[in-house]
Structure formats: structure tokens, C-alpha cells
């Protein structure tokens with residue numbers, strides 16, 4: 001289980017403190033699929049970095065199975081908002097990178113990497129370098145790398161934002177299959193309300209800056225075939241509820257920005 005207790009994050013921006021996150025309290029069950037939505041700049045990536053142990057909270061703490069998170073670990077895998085691939089490695093070698101710490105033969109590593117590239121629809125592109133791939137393809141390599149790495153906790157920061165609708169939907173289903181099969185804990189940040197409802201067992205809505213948890217909406221749709229889920233009347237209800245929660249926050253953020261511009265100018 002992940003426990004986020006009273007977590008705040010303050011950045012120092014050229015001598016001034018900037019509060020990105022404030023008083024975040026949240027529990028994420030082992031094996032839960034949690035989706036997180038919130039306006040741009042509200043602190044979603046900052047929160048994910050804290051969960052990944054890539055930075056430290058200014059206040060509060062994060063416990064993973066009762067143990068404070070103090071740095072990155074093999075138990076957690078991160079898919080970053082910006083594809084983080086090694087430019088000097090081919091697609092398959094990028095995926096293999098995540099497997100180098102594991103006790104696998106070179107051949108097993110290669111097979112596993114190829115298998116995961118095929119899961120994300122990149123068979124035939126194994127030997128391309130990142131600059132020879134499109135943006136969405138690069139992101140899929142990064143997703144394949146985290147899936148192949150097989151961590152207990154998957155932290156995903158808008159992983160599907162750069163993909164076309166068809167690819168996105170097929171990767172959503174692939175992720176759900178993997179999650180159902182493996183019982184991983186997934187924290188999935190997205191801008192897409194429908195994506196959040198489709199994937200999440202709960203959807204956490206964050207407030208605009210400073211980021212707090214505004215509301216957590218439990219989603220129960222049952223798992224039917226994809227078309228049915230999206231067409232279900234409950235789906236529309238969740239969509240309206242979340243859209244209205246988010247709209248308030250986006251408006252609040254805009255007013256805040258206008259005030260700041262006015263006070264500077």
C-alpha cells in the first residue's frame with residue numbers, strides 16, 4: 001500500500017518559494033488502479049516524482065508498505081510525460097535497458113524486449129533509433145520499457161497523450177489486461193476524463209495550484225467490452241461529474257493567473 005501523508009512540495013524559484021503541492025493525503029491500495037486528473041500546472045508530475053522517489057517532499061511523507069520512500073527503487077517504474085529514451089540505443093536496446101538489472105540471459109532479455117515492443121504495436125521497429133521514430137512511437141517504446149521491467153508499482157505520467165485515438169484505446173486495453181493479470185498498483189495521470197473513467201477504479205481530481213486532492217471519485221462500471229463501458233449511462237454520469245469538478249479548477253487557475261499578471265503589471 002502507498003500512503004501519502006500530509007505531503008507538500010515547495011520549490012525555490014530564484015529566491016522565492018513556490019508551493020506546488022499542499023497537504024496531500026491519499027492512500028492507494030496494493031493492486032489498485034488510480035487515475036489522477038487536474039488542470040495543467042497543478043502538480044501532477046510533481047506528485048509522481050515524489051512517488052517515484054525522484055524528489056523529496058518538503059513536508060509530510062510517503063510510505064510504501066510502511067517504509068518511507070527515500071529514492072527510486074526497482075519496485076517502482078516510471079513512464080515520464082516526456083519520453084526519456086537513450087538516443088544512442090535502438091528501440092529494442094532501450095527496452096532491454098530496464099532488464100539489465102534482472103537475472104536474465106542476453107537472449108531472454110532480447111525476447112522479452114521484443115515481446116513488449118509487439119504489445120505496443122512496434123514489431124518491425126526494434127532496430128530503429130529514437131530519432132527515426134515518431135513522437136508517439138517513442139512514447140510507446142518508453143511504455144514497453146516500463147512494462148518489460150515489470151515493477152510492482154507503475155507510475156505513468158500522461159503516457160498516452162501523444163497517441164492517436166485508436167492506438168490509445170488499444171494501449172488502454174492492453175494496460176488493463178496487464179493490470180488484471182499481474183495485480184500491479186498503477187497510478188495513471190491523464191488529461192482525459194474518459195480515459196480516467198475507463199481505466200481507474202478511482203479517479204482523484206486535483207485542485208489548481210497549489211495542488212491538493214479536491215475529490216476522489218470511485219468508479220464502478222464493471223468490466224464489459226470496451227464499447228459497452230463507454231456507452232453505459234453511468235459512464236456519462238461520471239463524465240459529467242468529473243468535468244464539472246475540473247471546470248471549477250480550470251476557472252480558478254485562470255482567475256489566479258489573471259490576478260498575478262495584474263499584480264506584476
Ligand SMILES: Nc1ncnc2c1ncn2[C@@H]1O[C@H](COP(=O)(O)OP(=O)(O)OP(=O)(O)O)[C@@H](O)[C@H]1O
Pocket residue numbers: 011012013018020038039040041042043044045046047081209
Ligand atoms: N523543479 C521545479 N522548480 C520550480 N518549479 C517547478 C519545478 N517543477 C515544477 N514546478 C512548478 O510546479 C507546478 C506544478 O508542476 P507540474 O509539472 O507538477 O504540473 P502538472 O500538473 O504535471 O502540469 P501538466 O498537466 O502541464 O503536465 C508548476 O507551476 C511548475 O511551474
Ligand SMILES: [Mg+2]
Pocket residue numbers: 044045046081157
Ligand atoms: Mg505534468
